[in-house]
Amino acid sequence: MSKIIVRGGQRLSGNVRVSGAKNAVLPILAATLLANKGECVIQDVPFLDDVITIQKVLAALGGKLTYENETMRISAQQLTSFEAPYELVRKMRASFLVMGPLLARLGRARISLPGGCAIGTRPIDQHLKGFEAMGAEIVLGQGFIEARTAGRLKGAKIYLDVASVGATENIMMAASLAQGTTTIENAAKEPEIVDLANLLNAMGGKVRGAGTGLIRIEGVEHLNGVAHTVIPDRVEAGTYMIAAAMTGGDVHIEGAIADHLAPVISKMQEMGVEITETDNGLHVRAPRKLKAVDVKTLPYPGFPTDMQSQMMALLMVSEGTSIVTETVFENRFMHVEEFQKMSAQIKVDGRSAVISGGVPLTGAKVMATDLRAGAALVCAALCADGETEITGIHHVDRGYVDITGKLAALGATIIRVDLAEQPAPVVVKAEVFEPVFASVLDAVAAEPAAEKSNEFKREKEVSRIKAQPTWA
Ligand SMILES: CC(=O)N[C@H]1[C@@H](OP(=O)(O)OP(=O)(O)OC[C@H]2O[C@@H](n3ccc(=O)[nH]c3=O)[C@H](O)[C@@H]2O)O[C@H](CO)[C@@H](O)[C@@H]1O
Ligand SMILES: C=C(OP(=O)(O)O)C(=O)O
Incomplete structure (x- = not known):
């Protein structure tokens, strides 16, 4: 079992470097399966559990990979399987992103129903609707989904009922090798979609309009291996911005892109945090007292759901009452109960949480219930009185590269403890x-x-x- 122990009260200062974006690198690595010629060289690949999982998925499908110094080299010329193993898919929802590339390359893909953080039901109907519109037959088996097509996928006009990030990415990848043109209406506009489109275009694809609600993909016959550098992680950057502000700190977030963080920056500025753009990042300076604001999560360019729990932590120590409304996922307030153990005053009413800010936080034993909840608990612990022990760290390992090391370098009193797990019982005489x-x-x-x-x-x-x- 792993845990993070934080002794609160240290003001953070200095420079922290943002790693490559988890949510960009996962679809990008899936997209490398589309190249039947040459090798893809992906740079700024963050060393995360999710990256190791997708690396194993690609290897199980026949990809040849090496991963060194944040660079992954993938050669997918000879795919040997159309099935993503259950053991890997259950660990990470984004494994489902190999369905589009497999279907386009092999005409067949079988994937277990995806796992991931328990923040909502997270259906995949929009992915499947897209594949069906392109001519695939979808078979639902016991715990898996299989998609098949005779010959190439056909370009289609697809309207997404919800602007799903994953469905937009999966359809974009499948459509890149389809016959004819595909349009995705009500497409997601996240920066990670643009990064994926840039990769596909560099590989020889023809994707236009990524970053807007209407994406047009002209299918091509082949895609080639290329070199590509992953964009910096806006959620990791935002998390360190919050950590800095929680402690009245003065921190430079190296690599943060202001444009990707516009809603987070503007909410934090409304609260009284000083944020300035630098040549290579963002400088965050915070006074000790901050003002409460209301926050509502929305698809990009709205306030990101992946920053909701960290923002809530900051609102807990700000003066006044605030309302946080979660509109993207129906079950993303599990951190509230853990915050309450740290003396936070929060009431949940349906999709909204009312936070009475300014109450001093106290250290406690708490558990990360999902990835961002874990990061938010670390942020809260930084300014709590006494020691906080956070378990459930495997969630945090999915999305943060060395969070303890990075915060310790900024002056936090934080350590990580990894204990060897007790082995599973074995039946013996x-x-x-x-x-x-x-x-x-x-x-x-x-x-x-x-x-x-x-x-x-x-x-x-x-x-x-x-x-x-x-x-x-
Ligand atoms: C690896 C990755 O990039 N993960 C991000 C991605 O997840 P992911 O791609 O899974 O999120 P989606 O954008 O698909 O989900 C948004 C909403 O649409 C719903 N939905 C989605 C697909 C579908 O077929 N049907 C459907 O109803 C979901 O239940 C959810 O309520 O975007 C989320 C929303 O910004 C982020 O929180 C995740 O960090
Ligand atoms: C919910 C998240 O990721 P995933 O979609 O991979 O579960 C996240 O990054 O906060």
Whole structure:
């Protein structure tokens, strides 16, 4: 089990570098499956659990990959499978993004129903509607979805009922190798969509209008490997902006793009935070007292749902009452209960939360219920009185590169503790169980807490147990 322990009260200052965007790199890596010639070289690939998951998905499909120094090289000339393994897809919703490329390249794709953070029901009907409009037959199996097409996909006119980021991306990728032209109406406009379109165009695709509500994709016969650098992560940048403001800090966020963060910047400025654009990022200076504001999440260019919980943390320590309304996901207030353990005054009423700000926060034992909730708890802990212990860190590992190291470098008192997990029980004969299992558990308990996440250690413990000859 991993946890982050924060002792609140340190003012943050200095420079923090933003990593490549998780939500851009995942569709980009999926899109590399479309290249049947050459190698894709993707730069600024953040070292995240989600990236490792998609790397494994691509490898399982026949992609040849290397990943070093934030650069991933992918060669997808010989795809060997049309099926994304359940074990990987269940870990991460974005695995579903390989469906469009597989369908376009192989005419067949089978993907388990996707997992991910429990922030809402998150249907995939708009992805499927798009593929069907392009001529695919969709078969729903037990826990998986299969899409098939005889021959190439056909260009189509697709109207999305909701401006889904994932559906826009999946359809854009599939349409890039389809016969004819596809239009996506009510398309999502997020910067990550534009980054994907730039990659597809560099590969030889013909995507126009990305970043607007109407995207037009002219299908081509082949796409080639190219080099591409992923955009900086606007949500990670926004999280450090909030962390700085929570502590009355003075922090330069290197790599942050002001345009991508417009709604976050303008809300924070309304609250009294000073934010200026620099040559290579954003400079955030915050007074000790901030004003409450109301916030409503919306698709881009509205206020991002992925910044809602962090913003709520900041509103908890601002003067006055504020209302946060979540319109994108129906179950994205799970962090409220954890904030309440830290003395925050919040009441949830349907899709809105009313926050009575300015109440001093106190350290507590809390749990990250999803990725951004985890980051928001870290932000809250930075200005809480005493120590906060945050568990559920595997969520945070999906989307933040070394959050403890980056905050510690800004002056936060924060550490991460990774304990080797207790191995799963194994059925053995009663007479050998006690002495063997007890000795293994003693050995695990005696190990010092590792400083870095260490899956290898867990695997080592399990294989050590399996290797006991008396258990045969
Ligand atoms: C990997 C990635 O990029 N993840 C982001 C992406 O997720 P993701 O692409 O999954 O989010 P969507 O934009 O698809 O979802 C937005 C809304 O549309 C609904 N919907 C979506 C698809 C569909 O077929 N039918 C449907 O009804 C969802 O339930 C949700 O209420 O955009 C979300 C909204 O900005 C972000 O919070 C996620 O961080
Ligand atoms: C919800 C998020 O991601 P995902 O769509 O990958 O679950 C997120 O990044 O906050």
